[in-house]
Amino acid sequence: MAMTMAEKIIARAAGKTEVHAGDIETVTLDYMMSNDGTTHLTIGMYENLKHPRIADKNKLVWIVDHNVPADSVKTAASHKKMRDFARANGIAFYEGKGVCHQIMLEKYVSPGQFIFGADSHTCAYGALGAFGTGVGCTDYLYAMVTGQSWVLVPKTLRFELRGSLPQGVYARDLILTIIGKIGANGANYKAMEFGGEGLASLSIADRIALCNLCVEAGAKTGLCEVDAKTLDYLKAHGREPVAVLNPDKDADYEEVFEIDLSEIRPIVAKPHFVDNVVPAEECSGIRIDEAFLGSCNNGRIEDLRVGAELLRGRKVADSVRFLVVPASRAVYEEALREGLLKIFMDAGAIVMNPNCSVCWGSCQGVIGEGETLISTGTRNFKGRSGHKDSFVYLASAATVTASAVKGEICTAESLTK
Numbered sequence: 001m002a003m004t005m006a007e008k009i010i011a012r013a014a015g016k017t018e019v020h021a022g023d024i025e026t027v028t029l030d031y032m033m034s035n036d037g038t039t040h041l042t043i044g045m046y047e048n049l050k051h052p053r054i055a056d057k058n059k060l061v062w063i064v065d066h067n068v069p070a071d072s073v074k075t076a077a078s079h080k081k082m083r084d085f086a087r088a089n090g091i092a093f094y095e096g097k098g099v100c101h102q103i104m105l106e107k108y109v110s111p112g113q114f115i116f117g118a119d120s121h122t123c124a125y126g127a128l129g130a131f132g133t134g135v136g137c138t139d140y141l142y143a144m145v146t147g148q149s150w151v152l153v154p155k156t157l158r159f160e161l162r163g164s165l166p167q168g169v170y171a172r173d174l175i176l177t178i179i180g181k182i183g184a185n186g187a188n189y190k191a192m193e194f195g196g197e198g199l200a201s202l203s204i205a206d207r208i209a210l211c212n213l214c215v216e217a218g219a220k221t222g223l224c225e226v227d228a229k230t231l232d233y234l235k236a237h238g239r240e241p242v243a244v245l246n247p248d249k250d251a252d253y254e255e256v257f258e259i260d261l262s263e264i265r266p267i268v269a270k271p272h273f274v275d276n277v278v279p280a281e282e283c284s285g286i287r288i289d290e291a292f293l294g295s296c297n298n299g300r301i302e303d304l305r306v307g308a309e310l311l312r313g314r315k316v317a318d319s320v321r322f323l324v325v326p327a328s329r330a331v332y333e334e335a336l337r338e339g340l341l342k343i344f345m346d347a348g349a350i351v352m353n354p355n356c357s358v359c360w361g362s363c364q365g366v367i368g369e370g371e372t373l374i375s376t377g378t379r380n381f382k383g384r385s386g387h388k389d390s391f392v393y394l395a396s397a398a399t400v401t402a403s404a405v406k407g408e409i410c411t412a413e414s415l416t417k
């Protein structure tokens with residue numbers, strides 16, 4: 001029987017020729033990523049096990065990215081716990097090198113893999129045709145000890161993309177449009193699969209932004225079909241695909257959405273929910289105190305190029321703190337080489353070290369009572385980026401940068417008019 005991408009990848013991980021939505025399978029993990037959000041808790045549980053053991057240390061990747069460099073004595077202690085454990089057990093360990101998902105995509109993820117991350121946005125790995133999904137630290141611990149876990153094979157929503165995005169419209173606008181359409185629970189425990197001729201027009205950076213936010217519609221994972229762009233990206237990063245597992249033509253989808261990319265427009269998600277989306281123009285004139293360009297969703301070199309291009313010959317408004325945070329050290333170095341960081345600094349932005357920054361909202365750049373942030377981060381929940389009585393709007397790199405210049409929410413198009 002025909003299979004979706006999710007079914008094919010799970011079948012491979014389960015060592016079977018066929019699985020289908022609704023089956024429960026035991027799977028072998030290809031990688032298990034964990035960050036400083038919860039790893040200290042995992043270690044605590046591990047140390048209480050009667051027979052602690054690690055199934056395969058080479059499959060573990062631990063990354064300190066949320067609160068790095070440490071912002072308190074408490075954080076320093078939990079980082080130390082993670083660092084010491086990683087060293088003692090030979091676990092790949094990164095600290096201050098970038099946001100976990102960006103590092104995974106640059107260095108580890110390959111099509112066909114089944115990957116756990118102790119972080120909800122692990123679904124981003126579908127940009128490269130891998131099944132990535134977020135788990136809590138108890139499930140992580142089980143996988144770390146046994147090398148295996150279980151998965152209920154999800155149903156799939158298919159997104160058939162046509163055409164290409166208009167100039168000045170980005171993958172962030174596309175995924176916010178989709179989330180607005182299906183709602184924050186619209187894909188609960190389902191796979192969101194992206195294909196169709198329009199996919200070819202989306203870069204790998206676009207596909208990462210697309211898959212990364214699928215969890216904000218409740219999805220178990222996001223998946224893009226593997227094509228020449230995927231293989232080029234892998235090659236450029238020195239990797240081969242593990243298995244190209246594109247869906248069968250007559251696979252069984254719960255629903256198929258036809259999306260004409262040329263109809264997508266700049267979108268803003270208003271406080272305090274990601275599916276609270278409106279055309280960006282409807283937010284015009286809302287005063288902002290801070291703007292953030294970064295995160296695992298939009299902190300790649302492509303996003304920094306968009307921001308820097310808009311800032312050429314312009315200044316950040318006096319009333320705005322504009323935080324620019326490359327998603328990884330590789331992105332930072334590339335931005336440095338291309339002269340983008342100089343453009344940001346000359347315009348008055350604050351360029352910071354690669355980390356989750358104010359997307360996470362407990363490290364740096366947090367906003368105060370009554371303040372408003374426009375952000376390329378992933379979430380705008382109440383208190384997400386600072387005080388419980390503050391406001392977070394989500395938008396593309398272009399809308400965020402244009403708003404930083406104007407001091408109020410505006411589209412890049414309105415700035416250049």
Ligand SMILES: CC(C)[C@H](C(=O)O)[C@@H](O)C(=O)O
Binds near residue numbers: 037038066119120134
């Ligand atoms: C800290 C981590 C567990 C959390 C997540 O699971 O996503 C964070 O990265 C987030 O974006 O809210």
Ligand code: SF4
Binds near residue numbers: 119360
């Ligand atoms: S950048 Fe934001 S969404 Fe991504 S891992 Fe960090 S806190 Fe989570």
